[in-house]
Amino acid sequence: MGKHRCVIHPTFGGAVVLSTLLIAAEVDAYGQPLDFDPCLDCGLCNGVCPTGAIAKDGAFDFVSCYAHNYRERLGGFQSWVESVVASSSVKDYRKRVSDPETVSMWQNLSIGAQTKCDKCMAVCPAGEAAIGEYLPDRKGYTEQVAHRLHDRDETVFVVPGSDAEAYVTKRFPEKRVKRVSSGIHPQSAAGFIENLPLVFQSGQSAGLDTTYHFTFTGAEQLEATVVIRDGRLESQRGHAGTPDLHVTADAETGVSFLAKETSLPKALATRKLKIKGSPKLMMSFARCFPL
Ligand code: SF4
Ligand code: SF4
Numbered sequence: 001m002g003k004h005r006c007v008i009h010p011t012f013g014g015a016v017v018l019s020t021l022l023i024a025a026e027v028d029a030y031g032q033p034l035d036f037d038p039c040l041d042c043g044l045c046n047g048v049c050p051t052g053a054i055a056k057d058g059a060f061d062f063v064s065c066y067a068h069n070y071r072e073r074l075g076g077f078q079s080w081v082e083s084v085v086a087s088s089s090v091k092d093y094r095k096r097v098s099d100p101e102t103v104s105m106w107q108n109l110s111i112g113a114q115t116k117c118d119k120c121m122a123v124c125p126a127g128e129a130a131i132g133e134y135l136p137d138r139k140g141y142t143e144q145v146a147h148r149l150h151d152r153d154e155t156v157f158v159v160p161g162s163d164a165e166a167y168v169t170k171r172f173p174e175k176r177v178k179r180v181s182s183g184i185h186p187q188s189a190a191g192f193i194e195n196l197p198l199v200f201q202s203g204q205s206a207g208l209d210t211t212y213h214f215t216f217t218g219a220e221q222l223e224a225t226v227v228i229r230d231g232r233l234e235s236q237r238g239h240a241g242t243p244d245l246h247v248t249a250d251a252e253t254g255v256s257f258l259a260k261e262t263s264l265p266k267a268l269a270t271r272k273l274k275i276k277g278s279p280k281l282m283m284s285f286a287r288c289f290p291l
Contacts, residue, residue, distance in 0.1 A: 001039075002014055042125060063182050067183075069115045076180070076183055125141060161204065186259050189255055193235055201289065206231065215249075216250075249272065250272040257273060
């Protein structure tokens, strides 16, 4: 797997899409791992990524890539439906969604949803098919392939308040930025806790060194600990350590707050969500997971 999180095939590099394989033979042994790392650590994928999803230190921001690259796949489709529902008139819809975006959504629904970006895959020189072009003339390859992808005139789809929004406006001020919902909504407390690492926004957690305890009650009973420190997140089932904030919530209300459907004051007023600790820490927590 390369820094861009795609499988790197020894011959075809990152230009491989895994689908379903039907084989007419019994599988009785695993293949052997490669004895070398086909990722060249060239950093080109990091350089062309418009959302900053591929960090230099190797971390990957799933939700930033998802909101942009998958704009016309499942999450983006849900977000588009929400725009339709939230529009008060045709004029209002056109303010929210441009005509080219509507056409693009229609095209994707008609022919089968495509990904929107894939620049990290396109630029990747790993694999026999592309490496011959890259190794003898790295500068030329960068100018020919990477710069063209980097400079492309495009709209970048970002979740408001995400690391991607801050990144694209600073690194690519010439690109258009469209603020959208990721289309991801927690469906359950367990699902939310499990998926926290995927939606965590490291940049939004700056300054936090906080241990959170969650106790979900009602239809779904669950305890969890989340530690956010040095821009990193660790989560586990059960309570561990001493919390700076303890949140006890009816599972339905807690999930609704995390999905931004219920405000914190409303959840507190109905006493379906109680906190022991500073409400500011609760807001800081929510800021780390813009959806
Ligand atoms: S698909 Fe695009 S947004 Fe996603 S990691 Fe690759 S370059 Fe970045
Ligand atoms: S572009 Fe370079 S760093 Fe990124 S996955 Fe490919 S070989 Fe690795």
